[in-house]
Amino acid sequence: MKKLRSSAASSSQGAVPERFLMRLTAASPTLVSLPVIDLSGGRDEVRRAVLHAGKELGFFQVINHGMPERTMREMEMACSDFFRLPTTDKATLYSEDSEQTNRLLSSTMYRSAASESYACHCLHLACHPVERTKPSWPEKPVRLRPALEDFIIPARSIAMELLRLLCEGIGLQPDYFEGGLTGGDVIINANRYPPCADPNLTLGLPPHCDWNLITVLLQPGYVCGLQVLYNGDWIDVDPIPGALVINFGHQLEIATNGVLRSIEHRTVPNIVVGRTTVAALIMPTMDCVVGPAKELVVEGRSARYRRVAFRDFMHIYNTVGACKESVEEALKI
Ligand code: OGA
């Protein structure tokens, strides 16, 4: 199937409202591909590939990851159905209160100023452990709860297995990230990017690094929209049917003292079709104090970040904004 890219041509379909206007200052997207790692390969080979991608970019795609195709499609369709519900069904979920976990946002929690708006609706839900969190998930559409349950369990397992491989690769105990570092909620961000008349003038999500440890992202196999910042260029993440996108958040970069990278990414709306994505964000418990692992503070690589409780990190992140530079400045030793 032909993949739909955001067109460079402007459109006569209507102007973009002023509050959505962004200055897209970076270079135009180049077509460099992210690494695609086949998880059915030999353990040594997969470990090497994951480590290489993790050190270079902290962003890659995985195939043959074990999540059934129908689980992925059902999750995507359940979220698309959710966003198509009549406004009256969604109205009670809308909230601007960042203290409230389960909520629907009409723009994004990544914005750095109240005046900024992005062409994205986001359903934000706590999903782990399933039994405790499930009663608070939206009841409509009826397929949403079973789809989430089927998705969240393998998504978390894939992330945990990747973390074990990374630990082996960088010289940490294989279970280093088990316990508090991954013991918090798994947050689902179901993102809906409506088609946009002039995709050059606005963003779906602003440049940000995820605040958590590791993210598993389900994106449709035929619509472009996600871009990552690599060596000063925005690179399109090519959609691959059946693949999952993996990216590392701030907590993984901090815990590995910068050995593994968390890089900025953003989304651009598509001129023709909407795009629905589902990100599962694995995060530490709020009390967990995250700082560089002592095994990775060695001669020539002193500790680069302060140790802070995850709760305090979230306060910093929500205060200074999602831009990587500001968060790093606030955590610098
Ligand atoms: C996110 C995110 C990317 C996408 O939810 O943090 O970066 O393509 N999503 O929706």
Ligand code: NI
């Ligand atoms: Ni993100």
